[in-house]
Amino acid sequence: MNPKKAFSYLFSVIAAVLLWLFxxxxxxxxxxxxxxxxxxxxxxxxxxxxxxxxxxxxxxxxxxxxxxxxxxxxxxxxxxxxxxxxxxxxxxxxxxxxxxxxxxxxxxxxxxxxxxxxxxxVINFLRQPAMFTVLALGVGVMLVGSLTGKDSEQSTTERRKMMQRRRPAAREVLTFEQHVNVLAAKPETKQSMTEPKPEERKTLRELITRAPDEIETLPTAVQKHFWETQPSNRPELAATAVPLEDIEPKVKAKQGEVRDNALEMLIAASVVTLVFVGLALVAFLRPLTVMADVPMNYTQKAAYTYTANVPSGVYDGATVQPGEPVFRRLADSFTVYLTYDLGSPYSTEVRGLYRMVVEIADISGWKRTVEIVPDTYFSGREFEMQGTIEFSEIQALIDRLEEDTGLLRTDYQMTVRTEVTVLGSLDGVEFENVYTPELIFGFDDLQVQLAKSPPNADNPFEQVTIGSVPREMEQENVINILGMEIGVRTARVVSLVGSLVMLMAVAYLGTQVYHAFQRGEASQVEVLYGPLMVKVSEDVLPRKRPVKVSSVHELAKIAERDQCMIYHVQSGGLHRYYVQSPVTPEVSYIYELRVAPDDESGAA
Structure with missing residues (x-):
C-alpha cells in the first residue's frame, strides 16, 4: 500500500472514530x-x-x-x-x-x-414516507458508487504518472516512421546495420501491428534493424521516442459494450438490493399498529392571594396587599384566597374535595396542623375558596410548646396548604389525583411575612403542576434504524420502492454482463478486468523483451500486484494485452487472443 492510500485509510478510520465519539x-x-x-x-x-x-x-x-x-x-x-x-x-x-x-x-x-x-x-420532513424513500435510494446509490468507484477515483493519467514515478527506466517505443527518421539522421546507425530493402521495409511496417515474438520469423536485417533501434539498446534515440505512458488512450465504446465497472456495479447493486429486501422482511413481519399507553396531559393551577384589614397610616390603604407583611399589632388575623383550575385539551369531568390547613413548625422538626377549611365538595374544572387564619390560635400552639419544653424560639415557619382531591375523567378514562399547593410565611412575635421565594419563581402566588392519564390507544408501530425511529408503514413503502428500483438495476446490469459473456472471451475480459485496462491505438506497442503468459487472468495478477495498467490493442480479430511492470522493466508481459469474425462486433 502506498503512503498516500495508507494515509487515506488512516484518516478515514480516525474520522469514523471521531464521528462515533462525538x-x-x-x-x-x-x-x-x-x-x-x-x-x-x-x-x-x-x-x-x-x-x-x-x-x-x-x-x-x-x-x-x-x-x-x-x-x-x-x-x-x-x-x-x-x-x-x-x-x-x-x-x-x-x-x-x-x-x-x-x-x-x-x-x-x-x-x-x-x-x-x-x-x-428537517428531521420530521425527512421522516415522511416519500422523502425517506428518496433518501434511502440516495444512500443506496452512494453505496453502489462507493463500492464501485475505487478504480475510477484515480484517473488513468494519475495511474500512468504513478507508474512512471516508480519505473527505474523509461519505456519508449518507436513507430515505423520514427525508425526511418532516425536511420536518416544518424550516419553511425547506417554503418551499424544493413538498411532494409524495399520489400523488407514493407515487412517492417507490418511488424508494428504484430506480436514481438514474431520478429524471429522475419529476415535477419529486419530483426537487426528493429532491435538495434530500440531506445533500451540505443540511448541516443531516447530523445525521439514516444513514451507509452504519454500516449492518450483511444477508447472506442461500441454500442452494447459493457462499461469497465459493470460487474462491480452488479455486485454492489445486489448487496443494496439485499438490504432493501431485508428491510422489507422486517417491515412486513411487524404489524402496522400496536396498542400502547398514550398519556393524556392535564394541568392544575392554583393562584393564591391574601389580605388583612388594618388601620390606615402604616400601609397605603386600609388593607394589606399580597406580598406585604402583616404586622401582628395591627391585625389579629388574615384571610387567604385560592382559585383552582384544571385544564386539558380532552373532554373533562371533574369532581372532588378540598380543604385548607395551616401548619406551624420550627427548625427542630416540630410541627402542629390546624384545619382552617374542612372538607368541601366541588364539581367542575374550577372553584374558589378562602380561609381565615387567627394569629391567636397559632400563638397558643407556640406558647404550649415553649412552656412544656422550655424552648425559646424567635421565629417559626407557617405553611398554608390546600389539599385538593380530584376524582374525574379525561375522554372517559377515570383518574384520581391529590394536589397540594402551598404558601409559606415566616411567623414571629412582630409580623407574618411571606417567605422569600425561590430566585426562579416569577410569581410565588401561582403554582402549576402537570399530570397525565394513560390511555391505551392504537398507534403506528416503528422500527429503530441506527437510532432513528421509522414507522412500519414508511419502512414498507421505502423497502418496496427501493427493492423494485434496485431489482431493475440488477436486471439491467445482469443482462449487460450476460450478453457480454455470450459475445466471447474478449468481451469477458472487458467485463472482468475493464477497470485495469487502457485501450491504445494500433501504432503504439511496447517493444521490450516479450514474455507470454498463459491467460489474461495471470496478466491481471501481475497488473494488480505491481499496480500498473493493462494496455489493450485490437487489430481486427486479434486482441493483444500488455503489462509493463515497474518491477521488471526489461520485459513486456503479453497475452494474445484471437476471436472469430462473428465475435468481433462484440469485442471492444
Whole structure:
C-alpha cells in the first residue's frame, strides 16, 4: 500500500472514530441524545421544532439546560434551577412554575451540547414516507458508487504518472516512421546495420501491428534493424521516442459494450438490493399498529392571594396587599384566597374535595396542623375558596410548646396548604389525583411575612403542576434504524420502492454482463478486468523483451500486484494485452487472443 492510500485509510478510520465519539446516539451506546422540542417552555432561546443535542456529563450544576426522563410524560428539556438533596429542581425558561418531578442524576439524559434552530423540522420532513424513500435510494446509490468507484477515483493519467514515478527506466517505443527518421539522421546507425530493402521495409511496417515474438520469423536485417533501434539498446534515440505512458488512450465504446465497472456495479447493486429486501422482511413481519399507553396531559393551577384589614397610616390603604407583611399589632388575623383550575385539551369531568390547613413548625422538626377549611365538595374544572387564619390560635400552639419544653424560639415557619382531591375523567378514562399547593410565611412575635421565594419563581402566588392519564390507544408501530425511529408503514413503502428500483438495476446490469459473456472471451475480459485496462491505438506497442503468459487472468495478477495498467490493442480479430511492470522493466508481459469474425462486433 502506498503512503498516500495508507494515509487515506488512516484518516478515514480516525474520522469514523471521531464521528462515533462525538455524535453516536445513546440508543446505539453513544453519549449523545437527539431531542426535538415540541413546546414553547424554553423560549425565547429555544423554540418549537428546534433540534437539541445533549451529552451525558459526570455532574450537573444549577443553570444547566438538560434533558431528563419524566416518569409520566417522557422526555423533557428544561433548566436546573435548584437542588433538593440528591434531586434537581427543574423549570422551563418560559414557565412560571416548577416541574412536578425532580429527577436524580441517573434520570438526566444529558446536558445541552449543540442547538440547531429548526433542525427538528428537517428531521420530521425527512421522516415522511416519500422523502425517506428518496433518501434511502440516495444512500443506496452512494453505496453502489462507493463500492464501485475505487478504480475510477484515480484517473488513468494519475495511474500512468504513478507508474512512471516508480519505473527505474523509461519505456519508449518507436513507430515505423520514427525508425526511418532516425536511420536518416544518424550516419553511425547506417554503418551499424544493413538498411532494409524495399520489400523488407514493407515487412517492417507490418511488424508494428504484430506480436514481438514474431520478429524471429522475419529476415535477419529486419530483426537487426528493429532491435538495434530500440531506445533500451540505443540511448541516443531516447530523445525521439514516444513514451507509452504519454500516449492518450483511444477508447472506442461500441454500442452494447459493457462499461469497465459493470460487474462491480452488479455486485454492489445486489448487496443494496439485499438490504432493501431485508428491510422489507422486517417491515412486513411487524404489524402496522400496536396498542400502547398514550398519556393524556392535564394541568392544575392554583393562584393564591391574601389580605388583612388594618388601620390606615402604616400601609397605603386600609388593607394589606399580597406580598406585604402583616404586622401582628395591627391585625389579629388574615384571610387567604385560592382559585383552582384544571385544564386539558380532552373532554373533562371533574369532581372532588378540598380543604385548607395551616401548619406551624420550627427548625427542630416540630410541627402542629390546624384545619382552617374542612372538607368541601366541588364539581367542575374550577372553584374558589378562602380561609381565615387567627394569629391567636397559632400563638397558643407556640406558647404550649415553649412552656412544656422550655424552648425559646424567635421565629417559626407557617405553611398554608390546600389539599385538593380530584376524582374525574379525561375522554372517559377515570383518574384520581391529590394536589397540594402551598404558601409559606415566616411567623414571629412582630409580623407574618411571606417567605422569600425561590430566585426562579416569577410569581410565588401561582403554582402549576402537570399530570397525565394513560390511555391505551392504537398507534403506528416503528422500527429503530441506527437510532432513528421509522414507522412500519414508511419502512414498507421505502423497502418496496427501493427493492423494485434496485431489482431493475440488477436486471439491467445482469443482462449487460450476460450478453457480454455470450459475445466471447474478449468481451469477458472487458467485463472482468475493464477497470485495469487502457485501450491504445494500433501504432503504439511496447517493444521490450516479450514474455507470454498463459491467460489474461495471470496478466491481471501481475497488473494488480505491481499496480500498473493493462494496455489493450485490437487489430481486427486479434486482441493483444500488455503489462509493463515497474518491477521488471526489461520485459513486456503479453497475452494474445484471437476471436472469430462473428465475435468481433462484440469485442471492444
Amino acid at each position: 455524535f453516536a446516539p445513546t440508543t446505539l451506546g453513544g453519549s449523545v441524545a437527539y431531542v426535538i422540542l415540541i413546546g414553547n417552555s424554553m423560549e425565547p432561546t429555544f423554540h418549537r421544532y428546534d433540534l437539541v443535542l445533549t451529552r451525558a456529563e459526570s455532574s450537573y450544576q444549577v443553570g444547566d439546560a438538560v434533558a431528563y426522563e419524566h416518569p409520566m410524560i417522557g422526555g423533557v428539556f428544561h433548566r436546573i434551577v435548584d437542588t433538593n438533596g440528591e434531586r434537581f429542581v427543574m423549570q422551563g425558561d418560559n414557565n412560571d412554575w416548577l416541574d412536578t418531578h425532580e429527577p436524580t442524576e441517573d434520570e438526566i439524559v444529558g446536558k445541552l451540547w449543540l442547538h440547531v434552530p429548526g433542525g427538528g423540522k
